[in-house]
Amino acid sequence: MSNFPYSAKYKINSVLPEKGTPREVVINELLEMAKEEDAFWETGKCSGTMYCGDHDHYAYLQQAFGLFAHVNALQRDMCPSATKFEAEIIAMALSLFHGEEVAGTKPAGLVTSGGTGSIAHAMLSYRELAKNERGIEHPKVIKPETAHPAFDKACHLFGIELLRAPVDPVTTQVDLDWVIEHIDKNTVALVGSACNYGYGTIDPISELSDIALDRGIGLHVDGCLGGFILPFGEMLGYDIPPFDFRVEGVTTISADTHKYGYAFKGTSVLLFRDMKLRNSQYFYLTDWSGGKYCSPGMDGSRSAGLLAATWASMVHLGKEGYLKYAKMIFETAKEMIGAVRSHAELRIIGNPTFLFSFTSDEFDIYHINDFMKLKGWRFNGQQYPNALHMAVTRPQTQPGVAAEFASDLTEAIEYAKSKKDIVPMSSAVYGGVAGGMTSEADEFIKMFMAEMMDGFQAIPD
Ligand SMILES: *Cc1c(COP(=O)(O)O)cnc(C)c1O
Numbered sequence: 001m002s003n004f005p006y007s008a009k010y011k012i013n014s015v016l017p018e019k020g021t022p023r024e025v026v027i028n029e030l031l032e033m034a035k036e037e038d039a040f041w042e043t044g045k046c047s048g049t050m051y052c053g054d055h056d057h058y059a060y061l062q063q064a065f066g067l068f069a070h071v072n073a074l075q076r077d078m079c080p081s082a083t084k085f086e087a088e089i090i091a092m093a094l095s096l097f098h099g100e101e102v103a104g105t106k107p108a109g110l111v112t113s114g115g116t117g118s119i120a121h122a123m124l125s126y127r128e129l130a131k132n133e134r135g136i137e138h139p140k141v142i143k144p145e146t147a148h149p150a151f152d153k154a155c156h157l158f159g160i161e162l163l164r165a166p167v168d169p170v171t172t173q174v175d176l177d178w179v180i181e182h183i184d185k186n187t188v189a190l191v192g193s194a195c196n197y198g199y200g201t202i203d204p205i206s207e208l209s210d211i212a213l214d215r216g217i218g219l220h221v222d223g224c225l226g227g228f229i230l231p232f233g234e235m236l237g238y239d240i241p242p243f244d245f246r247v248e249g250v251t252t253i254s255a256d257t258h259k260y261g262y263a264f265k266g267t268s269v270l271l272f273r274d275m276k277l278r279n280s281q282y283f284y285l286t287d288w289s290g291g292k293y294c295s296p297g298m299d300g301s302r303s304a305g306l307l308a309a310t311w312a313s314m315v316h317l318g319k320e321g322y323l324k325y326a327k328m329i330f331e332t333a334k335e336m337i338g339a340v341r342s343h344a345e346l347r348i349i350g351n352p353t354f355l356f357s358f359t360s361d362e363f364d365i366y367h368i369n370d371f372m373k374l375k376g377w378r379f380n381g382q383q384y385p386n387a388l389h390m391a392v393t394r395p396q397t398q399p400g401v402a403a404e405f406a407s408d409l410t411e412a413i414e415y416a417k418s419k420k421d422i423v424p425m426s427s428a429v430y431g432g433v434a435g436g437m438t439s440e441a442d443e444f445i446k447m448f449m450a451e452m453m454d455g456f457q458a459i460p461d
Helices: 023-042 055-068 080-096 115-134 149-158 176-182 205-215 230-235 275-279 304-341 366-374 401-418 441-453
Strands: 108-112 140-144 161-165 187-193 218-223 252-255 268-272 283-285 293-295 346-348 355-360 380-382 387-391
Touching: 055 304, 080 108, 080 268, 080 304, 108 115, 108 275, 115 149, 115 187, 115 218, 115 252, 115 268, 115 275, 140 149, 149 161, 161 176, 176 205, 187 205, 205 218, 230 304, 268 275, 304 346, 304 355, 304 401, 366 387, 366 401
Parallel strands: 140 161, 140 187, 187 218, 218 252
Antiparallel strands: 108 268, 252 268, 283 293, 346 355, 355 387, 380 387
């Protein structure tokens, strides 16, 4: 598929148009694009990304967003509502993660722009507090290899050395001895995921917690993906070990409201066991000629609309709503995992939850991807080993989707067996982009980014 399917259909704006375009014309164009693109995932055949997929819920969120979209959440004297939204989002999330069990410190939170934002703020907080309290100038963090690249990005940006601990290839569980051996006087925090993006497996949080407590360092739990679904899975009786503030060594938790919180893209929460840790990353400039400046996190101006919509999602759904959807998702995941397990040629990796990953010891699993793609499925591709993952979301819970997955998969296996000796067409790139990742990976990535960002320049004449 071309990255520029619209280049022939609509006018290309390579300069600001001299005269404005009427609103209805613009809106019609947007409607056409949105409708076409929504049709792709509405089938339920697309892994992750459309966590909610409920157009009624979206319309409701749009109403909430629209009322405050133009408001700057930084200017609280003008919008005390934003203070209410933000404080309540944090309080509701804290209660979900058992903030009431915290003793001796005051729990706190931040609403950020997304999972990467929450992880980045956590890493910055650990760096700043360690510098202020322990004089650490060269901070280190240890993550299991399976933890999200946002940790690598944050550590890169903030000058933190990140160590990647190996994981067991069968269980995906982190090598705890390796973690223990690599902690030194500069280590400020460990990381665990509940669950990780690749395999949907949960790291041994209570073991990591024991290590962190023993060594007097932090433990960040990345619940970006699982944060708003695993607690409900636990309430439903699924086997989900505690990963939240009930585990004493857990010092921060990230959880994305823009994933299973069913809010709009652009919000996530970061929760702290100790308010002191959050406050360590505040930025203020009190002697600026433009006035006294302070902001709670890395962002400057933020839309109060996103806070309103996130708050509206949580308040409207309540525990009852989240439980209802979690039940449907866990049941669908179980059915799909069962379909994978019914084939001896396939192997589920580790002990997954609502997201599962599978590979094959008999053929390259990307043959399965090639076939399933033709049937409209979009999985996320993994490597080392090659694997495919499916994050089950609400669109998959529609009637018939899991059954179609099972029957398409059966056909895909015959296809894969017949192609055993040739190289599959698709390969693994985060974000579902198909392409050859070879030694020219650097050049390929640059070209791909250019196509995303500099589209009009790349459009052939
Ligand atoms: C999505 C995700 C992130 C990063 O979140 P963004 O919202 O994409 O910035 C981090 N960790 C996990 C486990 C995720 O699934």
